[in-house]
Amino acid sequence: MTSTSELNELIEITRDGQRFYQHACEEVKDVELQHLFRDMAQAKTQVIQALSVKLAADHKKVSQGGTMVGKLRELYMDTKTKLGGDPRVAYVDQLEEVEDRILHAFEDALEGAEPDVRALLATELPRLRACHSRMQQLKHSLH
Template sequence: MDNERIVSMLNSLIEISRDGANGFRTCMDDADDEVLKTYFQNRAQSCEEAVRTLSAEVRRYGGNPETSGSAAGALHRTWVDLKTAMTSQDNLAVLEECERGEAAAVVAYENALREEMPGDLRALLDQQYEGTKRNHDRVRQLRDQARHGVKAI
């Protein structure tokens, strides 16, 4: 894979990570449970760290890092706000939409990891992918708890 393709792939991951950070902040604002708010805030910070790391890699490969999220991510956040407004900030609605966003991030990392790339970059993306899967699995677990009326723990 040449540097131009690497930069393009990394910039796509920056977009999805930025979408994740913004999405977790939206969920934090829309949730009515303090434990969930804290969890979402922590995850937003984790996504921001991924953006910083990926941006450094883009520069290392001679590119300019993406500075915004995707249009789809912005639309998704608007949908989260609308849906939670209609359900009086229902934590289940927030978690369902958050899980959708995290599922998209998992797919983005899986697609990136199918590409040929230098070993050190693969190791970094593998590490971030594992974190993304953990986020997705935890959000899904919280969503399932909310469906059964169990408070977030």
């Protein structure tokens, strides 16, 4: 994969997470979770901006969409929460999986990346790992 398409794929996967956090924030009534979800969406926005700056600097087009997996996950959650159950637990479970997906995508991309892209990804990974850890801890505390 070229670094342009790889960076755009990472942007799309991260945007899925950003949008899902924003959606979850609107759906849950728990104020603490809303605050956390907003923080997590903002972290994703910062990662997207960092990757977009790299592409723009290289005069490459930045992807503006997300992925089909992201859209399906949101549709699944809307259906699941309408059928009952605790939406807090359901959203946290799904968001932790979103964090897994983002983190694994970045770690996989890091392995074969060109040096300048590798440096960029290495800079963003601590933020992504912190987000992943936060959601993992929250998931375990709710179960």
